[in-house]
Amino acid sequence: MKRPIEVNKKRMAAKEPNTVTKRGKPMSKPSKLDTIHHVAIPVPNVAQAVEWYTSRFNCCVEYLDDTWALLAFANTKLALVLPQEHPSHFALSRPDANKFGNLVTHRDGLNSVYIADGFGNSIEVMEGP
Amino acid sequence: MKRPIEVNKKRMAAKEPNTVTKRGKPMSKPSKLDTIHHVAIPVPNVAQAVEWYTSRFNCCVEYLDDTWALLAFANTKLALVLPQEHPSHFALSRPDANKFGNLVTHRDGLNSVYIADGFGNSIEVMEGP
Numbered sequence: 001m002k003r004p005i006e007v008n009k010k011r012m013a014a015k016e017p018n019t020v021t022k023r024g025k026p027m028s029k030p031s032k033l034d035t036i037h038h039v040a041i042p043v044p045n046v047a048q049a050v051e052w053y054t055s056r057f058n059c060c061v062e063y064l065d066d067t068w069a070l071l072a073f074a075n076t077k078l079a080l081v082l083p084q085e086h087p088s089h090f091a092l093s094r095p096d097a098n099k100f101g102n103l104v105t106h107r108d109g110l111n112s113v114y115i116a117d118g119f120g121n122s123i124e125v126m127e128g129p
Numbered sequence: 130m131k132r133p134i135e136v137n138k139k140r141m142a143a144k145e146p147n148t149v150t151k152r153g154k155p156m157s158k159p160s161k162l163d164t165i166h167h168v169a170i171p172v173p174n175v176a177q178a179v180e181w182y183t184s185r186f187n188c189c190v191e192y193l194d195d196t197w198a199l200l201a202f203a204n205t206k207l208a209l210v211l212p213q214e215h216p217s218h219f220a221l222s223r224p225d226a227n228k229f230g231n232l233v234t235h236r237d238g239l240n241s242v243y244i245a246d247g248f249g250n251s252i253e254v255m256e257g258p
Contacts, residue, residue, distance in 0.1 A: 033203040034187040039168050039219050043248040052246055056229075057221060058163040074162040075204045078219070088217070090168050090207070092186060117181055119172040 037091040037126050038070065040079035049080040063108075089114065089121070093128035100125040166220040166255050167199065169208035178209040192237075218243065218250070222257035229254040 043049035050061060050069045062077065063070040067085050071078045079086070091112065097103060101113035112126040172178035179190060179198045191206065192199040196214050200207045208215070220241065226232060230242035241255040 032187065033189065033201065035203040036168065036205050036207070039165065041219070041248075041250045043246075043250070045248075049246070049248055052248070057223075058161065060162065072162065073221075074164040076165050078165070090170075092202075094186075117172075117178070119170075119174075119178055119181070121170045121172070 035093045035128075036076050037093045037124075037128065038077035038079050039090045040081050040086055040088060040124075042083035042086075042088050043080045044082070046080055046082065053078065053080070087114070087122040089124050091124035091126050093126050095127070095129060097125045097127040103127060164222045164257075165205050166222045166253075166257065167206035167208050168219045169210050169215055169217060169253075171212035171215075171217050172209045173211070175209050175211065182207065182209070216243070216251040218253050220253035220255050222255050224256070224258060226254045226256040232256060 046064070046066060046069050050064060050071070053059060053071055054061065057073075059071040059073050059078065061069060062072045068079060068081045071080065094100070097111065097113060100115050103111040103113050105111050110126055110128075112124050115123050115125060117123060175193070175195060175198050179193060179200070182188060182200055183190065186202075188200040188202050188207065190198060191201045197208060197210045200209065223229070226240065226242060229244050232240040232242050234240050239255055239257075241253050244252050244254060246252060
């Protein structure tokens with residue numbers, strides 16, 4: 001059940017970040033990897049969750065209101081959201097976010113679109129570098 | 130409902146990454162922020178999910194077997210896992226991971242412990258810098 005499928009890490013990481021083919025076609029070779037802007041998890045009470053996370057982990061509060069908070073970690077951010085406001089998701093930054101659907105401008109001024117992966121997960125594709 | 134709570138971003142980010150107090154006590158001021166090692170999302174079929182993600186986003190396959198895969202993005206990693214193998218979670222690296230519970234050595238040689246935030250979310254605390 002757990003036989004590893006051979007992946008030549010060095011080769012794929014250094015030269016061909018994305019070599020999985022689709023319908024036999026060779027994939028394009030991106031010059032750089034995409035960035036995960038944030039991970040969003042549902043919490044019933046934002047203030048209580050901020051207290052829980054900031055009292056245990058080394059992170060800083062970038063934004064906080066009654067409906068969501070954004071905590072900065074060293075390499076990405078954690079959003080604490082009310083489930084009725086946002087789905088559990090993670091967000092990627094893409095210069096071509098508009099190719100994934102119609103972008104919506106949020107109250108923080110950022111443009112993004114939510115897409116589904118077909119496996120039950122939501123992904124926010126944000127317009128960004 | 131959406132009144133922002135005043136957060137002086139610049140001050141908190143630059144000098145006091147973690148200033149939320151617990152029971153009136155001032156919090157320690159960490160010298161650096163914790164790193165989010167990976168985000169793990171459940172998928173019913175790992176190979177299909179790898180195909181879906183790698184054909185749409187700029188990422189590279191670091192590991193792949195029948196039960197999980199690890200995709201590297203620019204700043205963190207995305208784990209695609211079977212729900213019966215791993216819960217949906219995100220993982221933090223901490224030198225003092227053992228303070229969060231008894232560490233378990235996984236088949237990749239890394240030590241970690243899963244904790245619950247009490248709001249329905251799982252966090253993997255990994256031993257690491």
